[in-house]
Amino acid sequence: MVTEIIKNREIDFKTITPSILYFGNPVAIVSSINPDGSPNLAPISSFWGLGWTMVLGQLSDTQTLDDLQRQPDCVVNVPSPDLWEAVERLAPLTGKNPVPPEKSAKFRFPPDKFVEAGLTPLASESVRAPRVKECPVQLEATVSHIHTLQGEPRLDKLGGGAAVEVRILKAHVRADFVLRENYVNPEKWQPLIYNFRHYFGLGAQLGKTFRAEI
Numbered sequence: 322m323v324t325e326i327i328k329n330r331e332i333d334f335k336t337i338t339p340s341i342l343y344f345g346n347p348v349a350i351v352s353s354i355n356p357d358g359s360p361n362l363a364p365i366s367s368f369w370g371l372g373w374t375m376v377l378g379q380l381s382d383t384q385t386l387d388d389l390q391r392q393p394d395c396v397v398n399v400p401s402p403d404l405w406e407a408v409e410r411l412a413p414l415t416g417k418n419p420v421p422p423e424k425s426a427k428f429r430f431p432p433d434k435f436v437e438a439g440l441t442p443l444a445s446e447s448v449r450a451p452r453v454k455e456c457p458v459q460l461e462a463t464v465s466h467i468h469t470l471q472g473e474p475r476l477d478k479l480g481g482g483a484a485v486e487v488r489i490l491k492a493h494v495r496a497d498f499v500l501r502e503n504y505v506n507p508e509k510w511q512p513l514i515y516n517f518r519h520y521f522g523l524g525a526q527l528g529k530t531f532r533a534e535i
């Protein structure tokens with residue numbers, strides 16, 4: 322006996338055209354190296370990991386993508402919910418000077434994004450880009466491939482983008498979030514969630530998967 326597929330008109334859904342698809346993603350602050358050697362910092366919410374490979378979604382108009390195309394060193398810093406205001410201080414900034422015309426109404430170029438955000442640069446061990454000291458998770462990484470994303474009208478309208486594939490070289494986790502040497506304590510660690518352009522923490526735990534080791 323096969324499950325019967327019911328007809329859509331029988332249920333209460335709307336077919337809509339949202340301009341963004343940010344269904345609640347963790348935020349990261351990517352640090353990269355500008356052409357003059359200074360560090361750049363930018364929030365992203367399009368990223369995911371498989372093993373120690375991570376994919377970062379970058380719009381083509383970002384200084385971060387320019388930096389990563391030129392110089393593969395970066396750090397994926399993952400902030401906790403209490404850092405949302407620092408992330409929001411970075412939100413209207415770009416490392417592009419001059420600011421691209423399509424961004425100039427809402428964005429500005431600051432001399433130093435660490436200073437603007439009230440964040441502290443911490444030297445990395447394996448890459449040139451600095452870590453963000455206040456972020457409890459800092460993943461040193463190097464770019465391995467850049468996959469161009471094009472042909473989808475809404476992304477093309479934003480100027481296109483890229484899926485930047487990076488390899489994680491070193492994972493630094495704040496000591497109080499570490500459990501038994503190599504585990505991140507899921508009862509303590511919380512990411513900052515970007516949910517349709519609003520910031521959230523996590524709610525209470527609901528359960529765990531059959532493969533949970535702690």
Ligand SMILES: Cc1cc2nc3c(=O)[nH]c(=O)nc-3n(C[C@H](O)[C@H](O)[C@H](O)COP(=O)(O)O)c2cc1C
Nearest residue numbers: 363364365366367379380383384385412414415416
């Ligand atoms: C919470 C948050 C999440 C963001 N996520 C992304 C993202 O996933 N990819 C992206 O290209 N831009 C994202 N942005 C926008 C960039 O941060 C913005 O374009 C910034 O100017 C890039 O800085 P840069 O030009 O110095 O690289 C996000 C912004 C915020 C505030």
